[in-house]
Amino acid sequence: MTPPVPDPFAERLAVAVKRCGNPVLVGLDPRFAQLPESVGGGADSSPRQQAAAYAEFCRGVIDVVAELVAVVKPQAAFFEQLGPAGMQALADTIGYARDKGLLVILDGKRNDIGSTATAYAEGYLGRESVWGADALTVSPYLGEDSLDPFVDTAAKRASGVFVLVKTSNPGGGMFQDLEADGRTLYRHVAEYVERVATETAAPCGYGLAGAVVGATYPEQSVELRALMPHTWFLVPGYGSQGATARDVAGAFAADGLGAIVNSSRAIIFAHKRPEFASFGEARWQDAVAAATRQMIDELRADTPAGKLKN
């Protein structure tokens, strides 16, 4: 018997966000120096021991947030930093999150041309792939024929891609804000993404191509929301990078869908924040839960996400 084909990623994301009643995306960015004392084996650990600590830590975060949010985003860089052992921890983390019912967006910002892009896409996209992510972040500099292989594979695998459009870093505008033919580079990229999203729109109205749109640029979020009605936004920059719920409000559609808002360090290392320090290192998972609930409350209070059922 053939297994049932899953719903398109955009649809599964919409259903999961509505079920959870919030648009919080928890970033899994493990850093060895910030792990709770009870996780990992001290500063002299080998990459293999550090990787085991990352996997244990991410399982602990996932156990907490799987009850609260729809989606997590492992950051490939921190796992890659530990070499092949780190990559095994990444694979284990993706699998564990899926088993707990979470959607998984791998933040790898991959890009290449032709059959090389296809190799990345086939490796990462879809639950049947070797890494098993539901979606992958990709970078657009190489142009349409570098993005199409990701789009084509995502279509076959009921998965998604999030293309960098307007990023959250202070220097993101160096190239992205350059104006050509009367509009910014990020707007050129946005037009490509929205075209793909329109062509692949699921019943929820959103397509398989999403856009990374930084929370630190509220005006551009509003501009892009209007330009890209079929595109899911992945919004980085909340919390640690300084953006507030009001800053990200413009990234949502009026019904509270259309955007997922990432927070990484402020949630997973909440035990290091003064306001949650009373939990102590031993109860670090309670700090994760409290920080996640706080962000959910902030977004529901000050953005259209308050209209999502809960």
Added chain:
Amino acid sequence: MTPPVPDPFAERLAVAVKRCGNPVLVGLDPRFAQLPESVGGGADSSPRQQAAAYAEFCRGVIDVVAELVAVVKPQAAFFEQLGPAGMQALADTIGYARDKGLLVILDGKRNDIGSTATAYAEGYLGRESVWGADALTVSPYLGEDSLDPFVDTAAKRASGVFVLVKTSNPGGGMFQDLEADGRTLYRHVAEYVERVATETAAPCGYGLAGAVVGATYPEQSVELRALMPHTWFLVPGYGSQGATARDVAGAFAADGLGAIVNSSRAIIFAHKRPEFASFGEARWQDAVAAATRQMIDELRADTPAGKLKN
């Protein structure tokens, strides 16, 4: 005793290219379906078995080309496609190439912001890093503050970065050729790269920041060579993508330095090319040697690389 600090990457590259007398960069892009019959275990192999075949195949290529060229470029995508086992094969391949005296440029086109970019850089750059590459390809869309962490780490680790400037694919111009403030996007990126290269120039005259400049755009190669006198060019697009030695001639400085020209499939899978088919599958390494020598001869005949001693 502290180990001696190695020479800057740009200098080591210049010395190695002059010693070998040619600018050929062999791309290690393993694809399971194209491996010689004597390597790997057939079409039903697991990712782990395929990864072992990739490592064996790359060792076989390296054994041949280490006698002929200065530098190899593993393509991360094909190893990543096999999951964690593929990443172990990648690490083994990088280590094996270094042990054979080759410089290693990892083609990963990584990019991210701030401390995440630093994590990539610290993981990949330098012989003391966990992956141990001499240089890494990076993508510029996120802007200067996403590139600086790679540059800073490369400076500390006597290693290099190659920034995508003008890529070889047909659709590369979609964004790269957009004109803003009177010049193309790729030229804006080129100005950043040349500035870093100038500031970090080694005795050979080249700095730690290099540029990816596609062989398929000869006019732009000439334009960029004039604009970027301190920048090593990594030139893809030769052979399988259609560019000839004459097409890449403009990427070189007058003395034959300044560019390394990549060929991947046309060398590593030379046993599949009609002109080298007489070697047969069993003598696939002889086909690799013949194809490498042919490319060396072409570049020495029709580009300034003919002026390199041999």
